[in-house]
Amino acid sequence: MDAPRSIYLVLDMQNDLVHADGPSGKSPLGEQVQARQVLAKTARAIAKARAVGGLLVGFVRVGFSEGYPECPKGSQVFSGAPKLGLFKLGSWGTEIHPDLEQKAGDIQVVKHRVSPFYSTTLEAQLRANNVRRIYCSGVSTQAVVQAVVRDAHDRDYEVIVLEDACAAHSLEEHANSMGSISRFCRTDTTEAVVFCHP
Template sequence: MSSIYLVLDMMNDLVHADGPNGKAAYGEQVRARRIIENTRRAIDKARAAKLPIGFVRVGFSPDYRECPANSPIFSGARKNGVFKLGTWGTETHPDLGQQASDFDIVKHRVSPFYGTNLEVILRTHGVRRIYCSGISTNAVVQAIVREGHDRDYEMIVLEDACCGLSTEEHEGAIKSFQRFCKLSSSTEVAFE
C-alpha cells in the first residue's frame, strides 16, 4: 500500500513566531506543544522511509477573489491581509525544510480535498494511506480525516504535531474524529 505524509497549514501566517499568530493563541500552542520540532521529526522520518510529502497551504489571490465573503473562519483574512499567496505568510515555516520535490497543495477552503489537486496526486501515486498533521486540529486536520475516511483512505494522525487555539480545542477535536483514523505521534510513527 502506497502512503503519503501531508503537512497541513504549517504556514508562517499561522505558526511562525514572527507571523500574525506568533504572539497569539496559536503561537503559544505551537511553542508549548513543540509543533515545529515534532513536525520536522516526522518529515525527516518520512523522507528516510522514501514517502512522498505534501505541504497543504491555505491561500488566496492578492485580491482575495477565492475568499468566501460569508465564511466566519475566512472573513478576517481579507481584513487582516493574511493568507495572501505569493507572500512570506503563505510560505511553509522554514524550519520544516520543504523541498522542490515535495507536493504543494494550495486550498481555498478548510478541506484539502475541496477544489485542489490532492485527489489527482493520490490517485496518480496509488496512495491508500495518508499520514497527516498540522494546524488546526479542529479545522484542517478534522476535515481531512473525515473526508479521507469517506473516500476510503486509511487515515493516520500524528497527534503531537497538531494543535488548536487551546489544549481543550485540540483534545475535543481528537475525541470527535478518532473513530475515523488511527492516532500516532512523531516519535512512535513507523512510516510504511
C-alpha cells in the same frame, strides 16, 4: 499496477499561522504551537518519512490570489483575511515555515477552504501516485486536521494522525477534536510512528 503508497501531509504549517513573528505568533494558537513544540516535532517526522523509500511528503497551505477572489465573504474563518492581509499567495505569510524542509517532487496543495480536498488538486495527485494511506499533522486540530480525517475517510483512504504535532487554540479544543475524529482514523506520535506503505 504500482504498489500502494503512503504520504505524510503537513497541514497549514505556514508563517501566517505558526511562525513566532507571524500574525498568529502570540495568539492562543501560536502559544499552543510553541508549548507543544509542534514545529520541531513536525521537522523530525518529515525526516523520518523521507527515510522510507517511495514515501511521499506533501505540504498544504491556505492561499488566496490577488484581490482575494476565492475568499468566501460569509465565512467566519476566512472573511477577515482580506482586511488583515492574511493568506496572500506570493507573500511571506503563505510560505511554509522555514524549519520544515521542502524538496523538489513534494506534493504541494493550495486550498481556499478548510478542507484540502475541496476544489484542489490533492485527490488527483494522491491517485496519480497510488496513495492509499495518509499520515498527517498540523494546525489547527479542530479545522484542517478534522477536515482531512473526515474527507479522506469518506474517500476510502486510511488515515493516521500524528497527535503530538497538532495544535488547536487550547489543549481542551485539541483534545475534543481528537476525540471527535477517533472513530475515523488511527492516532500515533512523531516519536513512536513507523512510517510505511500499506
